[in-house]
Amino acid sequence: MKKTITLSALVLAATATVAFAQNAFITIGSGSTTGVYFPVATGMAKMMNDAGGLRANARSTGGSVFNMNGIKSGELDMAIVQNDVAYYAYKGTGIDAFKGKANPNVRSLAVLYPEVLHVIVRKDAGINTIADLKGKRVVTGDLGSGSEQTAAQVLEAYGLSFSDLGQQLRVSPAQGISLMQDKRADALFYTVGVGASAISQIAQTTDVKLIPVSGNQAASLLKKYPFYVRYNIPAKSYKGQGATVPGVAVQATLVTSSTLDTDTVYKAMKAVFSNEKALKTLHPTLAANYADAKAIQGLPAPLHPGAVKFWKEQGLNVK
Template sequence: MKRITTALLLGTAAVALAQGTTFLTIGSGSTTGVYFPVATGMAKLINDAGAGVRANARSTGGSVFNVNALATGELDAAIAQNDIVYYAYKGTGLPTFQGKANTKLRTMAVLYPEVLHVVARKDAGINSIADLRGKRVVIGDLGSGTEQTARQVLEAYGLGFDDLGQALRVSPAQGISLMQDKRADALFYTVGVGASAISQIAQTVDVKMIPVSGNQASGLIKKYPFYVRYNIPGGSYKGVGATVPSVAVQATLVTTTGVSEDAVYKAMKAAFGNETELKAIHPSLASNFTYAKAVKGLPAPLHPGAVKFFREKGLNVK
């Protein structure tokens, strides 16, 4: 959490100083994903409320980067996959978190399902996850939640990154270019349905969506209970007419104990107080968010400011 402490600042910052405004930097993800427009939309609602809290959204490398940046104070809040937040809170699951539990992490709200999209070029001869062996596959940016999801899903099919022809660790924007230029055969992306990156690929390349289902999906969910089954509706993307079974985790807004109860409560009231305005930010929120769902499957305890907000909404939380 950052406060302006010098009277030399001009314009709105000087006004904010006089009013004792708290500034929150919210980490998101790639500009082609869903995190960024959601974080930007929430920041706007917070700023428009004029309640003593100002916010800005920052594009980042994704979930793993975000929770690490929360630990260092580089970010004040962030959107991240619930599994990644849990691993960071417990100090397990990933080498970067092993033995370094960040018990100061706190949940503000669960937002919407993040669905695993496995997109393949139709000319690549890929019909199942098993067919990715020997192929050039975009597995997500280094330190992203997608990279971790890709590792776990491949594992469920008896594969590892070393079994791929190339494991391409690049951003979604770079992944689009690689798919378009035939330098990648398939792409993993854990993101809300309707993400612009997936839509852009489908608009410019003949693609198919590869399912994650059957015994492999069951085994994945049993080993990693953050996953749930999720069907990508037919017609969500150009050329994908039928429903595609997959799995999903949950996008979650998180912060730390370093941000005051008052600041989090005011931010929550501004961003979440009007459910209609919140849902207007993005279709992923419109079709999935409810106050009841927002407190289910929490990867870390609720922040006291969030507890105060949800109790006002009639929920029994602590």
């Protein structure tokens, strides 16, 4: 009788474990509702829910730095982040929030699309190059954000630092856009997918233009920080943009933690990435840039075992 009870208990425990795995809940960190992260994360959550076996939701957050801290604390299960910020969190370097606090549990799932540095300036501010930002009122992103780090690195390539600005405005992109519209800021750094609604909005309501990051300065930036890639913002991406604007980009990447179990990650990957055509319908930026073959290039941390299993099934050479 004792043996029968023990076996029954084991069966019940195994059944409960399977039920839990089938109903695993995933919270995906995104970013501002005016950016690209949020609609992409929302679409991914819907794909996971529709596939069955998972429950998922997308959460609007402060962006990449917040998301990496959320992954570390367990507040978030997955998140979309800049690949440079994920690298800093994994290594414990680069950004003050991560220095000396490496998170070896960071795991990559897929590279999604380029996140292009948009340097937006008011046409009446007399700014034609990055060098012209000296003495100007410049929105560099939230304190300690990925955008702020990008701004610092680009200014450095042009021989400038934050101390050379007339005023460094450390606010969110949404707040920065309001400052631009109210003529309380001259320029705005914003790292985001091309076509972001926030930039489309300011282009519709304010006389602005995009400033290029190119030439020797761009070359030195790419050499020093290998997570950057060159990216040209196509003409007519925004109202009033008549020509292609040379620039640089990091890459939006879906990440998780090694603490999330392999089966859950595999199911999530299969729900989102099995149908490339469906994935691309989530946002024009994905439609223009995503490809399975690119999804494993430029990863900021090792792939999660669940992702390795999935990508191998897709015929990609991963480990």
